[in-house]
Amino acid sequence: MKKKILITSFDLAIGGVERSLIGLLNHIDYSQYEVDLMLFKHEGEFLPFLPAGPKLLPELPLYTTFRMPIAQIAKEGHYPVAFSRIIAKYIGSIHGKLKSIDEPGYLVIQYGWEMANPYLPKLNKEYDVAIGFLWPHHFVAEKVNAKKRIGWIHTDYSNIHLNRKLETKMWNKLDNIVAVSEECSNTFLNLFPDQKQKTMVIENILSPEFIRKQADENNPEEIKKTPGKIILLTVGRLTHAKGLDHAIKACKELLKAGYDVMWYVVGYGPLEADLRELISQLDLTERFLLIGKKTNPYPYIKACDIYVQPSRYEGKAVTIREAQILGKPVVITNFPTAKSQATHGVDALITTQDVNGIVNGIESLINDDNLRNKLISNALSKDYGNENEIEKLYNLIG
Incomplete structure (x- = not known):
């Protein structure tokens, strides 16, 4: 029987992560793996480049809110998520000021997922492997029934500011962590050395x-x-x-x-x-x-x-x-x-x-x-x- 794989990301707007995701999807052997693709929003210039192999799952409305203005989230009636975003923005900004952080964006995203998590639905289907291709990985960590959970790292961790305790909590729920380069892995492990045993490198797949x-x-x-x-x-x-x-x-x-x-x-x-x-x-x-x-x-x-x-x-x-x-x-x-x-x-x-x-x-x-x-x-x-x-x-x- 084919192994059931779930791959998640936000959308397919133009970007390096999204181009890398298309590269990965183009190289999977679909005769061996049954792949579902969960995009929180079905939008982006790369959507036409999706190969025929993966099955694109329907949008779940609450997950489309993560890049929406808070006013729009409230207008659509998602009041708990809107309120959680307000709290996350406030806490992230305060945390940023206390730590003299010029760009608290990662903190706001991190708190946003933590605060909204109780109001977000789960997927019913069971998977052999769930892959979170875009940080943060709360969805595959907590909202998917999977035997194995994998989270991708595309970021240089030496240059972003996060709540390390919350970040550790998220990574602890995953079975494997994939970095897209050795240096990317090193900067991550400098902050989270306890994750070393389950971290490996898989480079972005390129076809010359x-x-x-x-x-x-x-x-x-x-x-x-x-x-x-x-x-x-x-x-x-x-x-x-x-x-x-x-x-x-x-x-x-x-x-x-x-x-x-x-x-x-x-x-x-x-x-x-x-x-x-x-x-x-x-x-x-x-x-x-x-x-x-x-x-x-x-x-x-x-x-x-x-x-x-x-x-x-x-x-x-x-x-x-x-x-x-x-x-x-x-x-x-x-x-x-x-x-x-x-x-x-x-x-x-x-x-x-x-x-x-x-x-x-x-x-x-x-x-x-x-x-x-x-x-x-x-x-x-x-x-x-x-x-x-x-x-x-x-x-x-x-």
Whole structure:
């Protein structure tokens, strides 16, 4: 008999986690496993990319509320959840102020699940394995009848702030923990060493053939190439973690130094208004362009001259590997997990995490043809495909 597997996430909006989920679903052997997919919201640009294998379960209304404004939750009549969100927001903000935390977002999400948990329904079906693909994992920990429970980590734990006691309580309810990189695992285990025995690494599954095929689908209309112009590209959500404020300032410095650069950012997120204001203040509206979300970012990566990831922290930045697969010279900042993504001077340049570091890295690739060609050649010669990572999951399922 086929083993019954449940995989859960929030939705399929454009993002690294969601792209990784599609990669995983595309590689499961559905002749051996019966897979149900629980998306709390049936929305997102990646929905059309769902393979035929998994069965998409119906939405459960209370689980659709977790990214809704509180007023909308109340308007829809979910009063206990709305009230729990108000309390969670208050407690998370107070906790953040007491600990001098600038961004209490993770705390608010954490308290939100804890407070709302008593009001959330359970799934009736019994599974052999329940997999939570997106943190937090209260759903698979408490709302699913499963013989084994697995939770994924996509985040660098050295750069997020949480209530450690609540987080430990959640992880203790899982049988296995999967991190998407060794460094991601290390930063997690530095905070939760008691979880070491049940933590392992399964990398995001990438298919170079698929990425190259998608890159050839079209030519981006936004990117106009002219002789002498250098096209820089970053793909990612518009959040503090991605360091795009540093990228904007780096763009200004490159232009001051006489480099004819155009910097494009594919992505969306909560800091868009702030970033646009900074772009305007530095008079970069014609040079640093936020071009929004793209279902297929690969033609944009293919069209750039240099791919730049100016992040403050990352779990596993899938876009870096995708740029390398497409043979692009890559500049990344030295975030804690950077060395698990690339080797400095071999298939990327790893710079300091500041404006000067980003500027110096880009300048090096513009001015040094040999270095640029070396990074391109090394990236194209490497086999970044890792479809065999799925075997690790099969072993875990048992």
